Amino acid sequence: MTDAAKDLPLFQVDAFxxxxxxxxxxxxxxxxxxxxxxxxxxxxAEHNIAETAFLIPAGDGDADYELRWFTPAxxxxxxxxATLASGHVLLGRDPGLERLRFRTRQAGVLEVARDGEGYxxxxxxxxxxxxxxxxxxxxxxxxxxxxxxxxxHPQRYGVVVLENEAQVRACAPDFRRLGAAxxxxxxxxxxxxxxxxVSRAFAPGAGIDEDPVTGSAHAVIVSxxxxxxxxxxxxxxxxxxxxxxLGCRLAGDRVILTGTCVTVIEGRMRL
Numbered sequence: 674m675t676d677a678a679k680d681l682p683l684f685q686v687d688a689f690x691x692x693x694x695x696x697x698x699x700x701x702x703x704x705x706x707x708x709x710x711x712x713x714x715x716x717x718a719e720h721n722i723a724e725t726a727f728l729i730p731a732g733d734g735d736a737d738y739e740l741r742w743f744t745p746a747x748x749x750x751x752x753x754x755a756t757l758a759s760g761h762v763l764l765g766r767d768p769g770l771e772r773l774r775f776r777t778r779q780a781g782v783l784e785v786a787r788d789g790e791g792y793x794x795x796x797x798x799x800x801x802x803x804x805x806x807x808x809x810x811x812x813x814x815x816x817x818x819x820x821x822x823x824x825x826h827p828q829r830y831g832v833v834v835l836e837n838e839a840q841v842r843a844c845a846p847d848f849r850r851l852g853a854a855x856x857x858x859x860x861x862x863x864x865x866x867x868x869x870x871v872s873r874a875f876a877p878g879a880g881i882d883e884d885p886v887t888g889s890a891h892a893v894i895v896s897x898x899x900x901x902x903x904x905x906x907x908x909x910x911x912x913x914x915x916x917x918x919l920g921c922r923l924a925g926d927r928v929i930l931t932g933t934c935v936t937v938i939e940g941r942m943r944l
Contacts, residue, residue, distance in 0.1 A: 679708075685722075685938035686758035689886040689917035693937050696917040697886040699755035700725040701762045702942070710748075716942070717743035723884055726755035728763075728775065736776035738763070740783070746880030747856060750828055751780035753888010753930060757794045760785025761934035764792070791933035796892040798926050801826040809833065809859055812851035813844055813875075821863075822897075829856060830893045835863040838871045842912050852877030860890045862898075868918070869907035870898050886917030892928045899923040 682703055690696025700720045704727055707713075717725040722745075728738040740759060742752035756775060764770050764787060772786035784795040801824035809831045810817055819840055824832040835841055841863045851859060856878040865871035872894065874887040884890075891909065898921070899905050906922045920931035 679944040681942045681944065683938070683940050683942045684758075684762045684936055685720075686761055687935045687937055688754040688758040688761070689888075689911075689919055689932040690915075690935050691918075691933050693935050695915050696932075696935070697754040697884065697915070698722045698937070699752075699758035701755070701759050702727050703762070704729050712944070713741070714743055714748070716944075718745045721745050723881055724749065724752045724755040726752070726759045728759055731776055736774040736782050738773065738775050740775040740777050744876075744879045744881060749879070749889075751777065751783075751796065751889045751892070753794060753796055753890075753892065754886055756783050756796075757785060757792055757888065757930075757932060758934055760792055760794070761936070765936070788931050791931060794888060794930045794932070795924075796888060796928045796930065798896055798923065798928050799826050799828060799830065799889075799893045800896045801830065801832050801893050806831050806833065808854060809851070809857075812854070813846045813859070813861065815840065815844055815861075824897065826893050829858065830890070831857055831859045832894055832897070833859065833861050834897075835861060837863050838866045838912070841871050841873055844873060846875055846877075846882075848875070848877040848882045851875060854878060858884075858887070858890060860887070860894055862894055865908075865910055868910040869902060870894070870909040870921070871912050872909065873912055883913055885913040885915040886911045886919070888919075888930055891919060891921055891930055895921050895923050895928045 804825040806823040822834040862872040
C-alpha cells in the first residue's frame with residue numbers, strides 16, 4: 674500500500690434482520706474526516722447495495738456523529754436502515770453506551786438506542802397528504818379499482834394504499850416507467866395478514882428497483898396507519914424477497930422503529 678493509499682474500516686450489516694441474508698443490507702464506514710463527495714459516491718457504487726452510510730465524529734454536544742448515506746447512484750435525504758446499522762456497529766464497540774445521536778444534513782438529528790435484544794430508531798414524522806398519483810398507479814400496474822388511497826410527501830415519496838396483503842405481494846411494477854418519474858420512493862401498503870401492516874418500496878430512479886426494508890418509508894406511512902388503526906403502536910412487515918419485520922410507534926413528531934441487526938462482513942477497504 675502506497676503512502677497515499679487509505680485503509681478504511683468496512684462493515685456490512687443486515688438491518689431489520691434476525692439472521693443473515695434477510696432484512697436490508699447496509700455498508701457502514703466510520704471515517705476520521707469526510708472524503709470528497711465523488712469518492713463517497715464511488716465507494717457506494719462499488720458496494721452496489723441499497724445504501725452505504727458514512728460517519729465521522731461530530732465533535733460537539735448536539736450529536737455524537739455526523740452521518741450521510743449514498744445509494745449506488747446518489748446521496749439520499751434520509752435512510753433508516755443504514756442509520757440502524759450504523760448504531761449497531763458503534764454500540765457494538767462500546768457495551769457501556771445506551772444510545773447515539775446522528776446529525777444529518779437534511780433529516781435533522783436521528784437517534785439509535787438499545788431496545789432489549791435490538792434497537793430503537795427515532796426518525797422524524799413525515800406525514801403524507803392525499804394527492805392523486807395516476808402515473809405512479811399506472812406504472813405499478815395495479816388495478817385502480819383496488820386503490821384505497823394515494824398520498825404524497827414533498828421529499829418525493831408516493832404512497833399507494835391497496836386493499837390487502839395479497840395485492841401488495843402481487844404488485845409487479847414497470848420499473849422503467851416508474852423510474853421515468855425521477856428519484857421517487859414509491860411505497861405500496863395494505864393491512865397485513867400476520868402483521869398489522871405490510872408494504873413494499875420501489876426506487877428505480879435512485880438505482881434501486883425494490884428496496885428490501887425501508888426505514889424512511891415507515892417515517893412516511895406510520896402516521897397514516899396510526900390514524901387508520903386507531904392506535905400509536907403496531908407491527909409491520911416489508912414483503913420484499915429478503916423481508917423484514919419492524920415495530921412501529923408514533924410518538925408526537927417522531928416515528929420510533931424497532932428491529933434487530935446482524936453483521937455479516939467486517940474488514941478493510943483500500944483506496
